[in-house]
Amino acid sequence: MAYLSTRGEAPEISFTEALLAGLAPDGGLYVPHKMPRLSRDAIAGFAGKPYVEVAEAVISPFLDGALGREDFRAMLEAAYETFRHKAVTPLAQIGDNLFVLELFHGPTLAFKDVAMQLLGRLMDRALKARNKRATIVGATSGDTGAAAIEAFRGLDQVDVFILYPHGRVSDVQRRQMTTVAAGNIHAIALEGTFDDAQAMLKSFFRDKPLREELGLSGVNSINFARVVAQMVYYFTSAAVLGGPLRKVSFTVPTGNFGDILAGFMAKQMGLPVEKLIVATNSNDILARALATGRYEVRGVHATQSPSMDIQVSSNFERLLFDALDRDPAAVRALMARLDQSGAFDIPRHALEKIRADFAAGSTDEAETSAEIGRVWRECEVLLDPHTAVAVHVARKNLAHDPATPMVALGTAHPAKFPDAVRAATGRSAPLPAHLADLFERKERFDVLPNDAGAVASFIRARARAVTEKHDG
Ligand SMILES: *Cc1c(COP(=O)(O)O)cnc(C)c1O
Numbered sequence: 001m002a003y004l005s006t007r008g009e010a011p012e013i014s015f016t017e018a019l020l021a022g023l024a025p026d027g028g029l030y031v032p033h034k035m036p037r038l039s040r041d042a043i044a045g046f047a048g049k050p051y052v053e054v055a056e057a058v059i060s061p062f063l064d065g066a067l068g069r070e071d072f073r074a075m076l077e078a079a080y081e082t083f084r085h086k087a088v089t090p091l092a093q094i095g096d097n098l099f100v101l102e103l104f105h106g107p108t109l110a111f112k113d114v115a116m117q118l119l120g121r122l123m124d125r126a127l128k129a130r131n132k133r134a135t136i137v138g139a140t141s142g143d144t145g146a147a148a149i150e151a152f153r154g155l156d157q158v159d160v161f162i163l164y165p166h167g168r169v170s171d172v173q174r175r176q177m178t179t180v181a182a183g184n185i186h187a188i189a190l191e192g193t194f195d196d197a198q199a200m201l202k203s204f205f206r207d208k209p210l211r212e213e214l215g216l217s218g219v220n221s222i223n224f225a226r227v228v229a230q231m232v233y234y235f236t237s238a239a240v241l242g243g244p245l246r247k248v249s250f251t252v253p254t255g256n257f258g259d260i261l262a263g264f265m266a267k268q269m270g271l272p273v274e275k276l277i278v279a280t281n282s283n284d285i286l287a288r289a290l291a292t293g294r295y296e297v298r299g300v301h302a303t304q305s306p307s308m309d310i311q312v313s314s315n316f317e318r319l320l321f322d323a324l325d326r327d328p329a330a331v332r333a334l335m336a337r338l339d340q341s342g343a344f345d346i347p348r349h350a351l352e353k354i355r356a357d358f359a360a361g362s363t364d365e366a367e368t369s370a371e372i373g374r375v376w377r378e379c380e381v382l383l384d385p386h387t388a389v390a391v392h393v394a395r396k397n398l399a400h401d402p403a404t405p406m407v408a409l410g411t412a413h414p415a416k417f418p419d420a421v422r423a424a425t426g427r428s429a430p431l432p433a434h435l436a437d438l439f440e441r442k443e444r445f446d447v448l449p450n451d452a453g454a455v456a457s458f459i460r461a462r463a464r465a466v467t468e469k470h471d472g
Contacts, residue, residue: 008328022218120151192450221258230262
């Protein structure tokens with residue numbers, strides 16, 4: 001299957017090429033030429049099947065023969081063996097027709113592991129087959145960096161440099177990035193904000209000589225392989241709740257729009273989904289866009305759900321591409337307006353299409369804390385603040401449509417955000433056994449100035465892709 005850019009000015013490429021490239025050279029995002037479909041019988045057959053089996057059926061059509069069946073199956077087994085729950089992503093009931101899909105049983109306690117564990121293995125394998133090395137540079141507000149480091153540590157073909165804002169991530173998040181003793185992992189505390197780190201990363205990707213010298217590769221949520229891996233749990237959870245015979249709705253705590261986009265793609269593949277509900281904290285650009293049709297960037301507020309403190313939701317471009325009838329010129333025009341003036345208006349017909357599948361809601365800090373407290377009192381379940389944002393928005397929507405099962409996506413383990421959980425409940429969740437000594441482990445990181453030249457030299461001096469080129 002061929003992949004094309006949402007901006008229409010990059011050549012079509014294969015799955016493996018899209019996997020290794022991340023962003024398209026025209027600034028667009030890769031999407032499949034045509035969305036594969038699963039029959040109703042195939043989806044009905046997912047009930048009671050192990051996660052890995054469903055994953056194979058859902059993801060294989062996108063790979064288009066990049067991997068043999070046996071090989072892919074073994075890769076999936078290895079990726080999801082790292083999860084602490086047999087079901088990989090189990091479902092917990094917390095109210096009438098209200099469920100939490102627990103996506104946080106992976107090694108770094110956030111849903112990013114679901115995709116990253118597979119992505120690391122797919123990339124390593126693709127690079128080995130091409131006898132190539134890559135340098136991954138990532139910017140993180142916490143969860144993506146930890147998940148990437150865990151997925152790529154010790155791999156032969158890849159060096160990983162993660163930029164995080166110095167002093168602005170939680171202790172658990174920082175330690176997950178700085179205590180991994182592997183020679184190919186480099187945690188960089190940047191003297192700046194997350195936005196500075198992301199801007200620097202984008203400047204590296206725009207620098208063609210540097211990009212080629214490093215074999216630069218991206219693992220943030222615009223990488224299409226990540227979105228594909230995230231489709232699987234929409235199918236497994238719907239199967240538990242009676243799908244495809246019964247429609248299900250999902251509420252997704254949203255930042256960069258990658259997770260909920262996976263739900264939309266599951267629907268396009270044939271999964272009967274009633275509504276996909278975008279849940280945001282006070283950084284509510286998406287909720288405002290759905291309500292008014294105007295996508296307008298405002299300042300970022302720091303909240304207790306920091307992984308959703310985002311201004312521009314990159315993956316929204318993939319939804320727009322579809323809603324604009326896959327017209328790349330129309331996407332380019334809107335993105336140019338966003339660059340120039342920080343806002344654009346979604347054309348009427350596109351907005352109506354989006355509203356047919358999506359709804360949205362936002363919560364403030366007090367509502368988030370109250371929701372953590374409520375679920376603790378009613379169910380003795382501790383929610384992390386990101387999950388609580390989703391549960392709060394899910395309840396409001398369930399009130400309008402009580403007959404449709406509502407799944408709120410649980411994106412982080414409560415032990416990852418102990419301060420917010422303790423403030424709301426007076427309790428804290430213990431770290432799982434494999435992280436119990438996290439605070440005794442030795443930390444290793446470099447503090448670098450917010451200066452692209454300095455960071456680039458640091459990376460060039462350590463990336464094996466560079467050394468090899470110089471060796472001939
Ligand atoms: C990344 C993240 C999100 C947001 O997911 P997107 O795919 O960026 O919308 C929500 N919650 C947690 C805990 C995260 O780490």
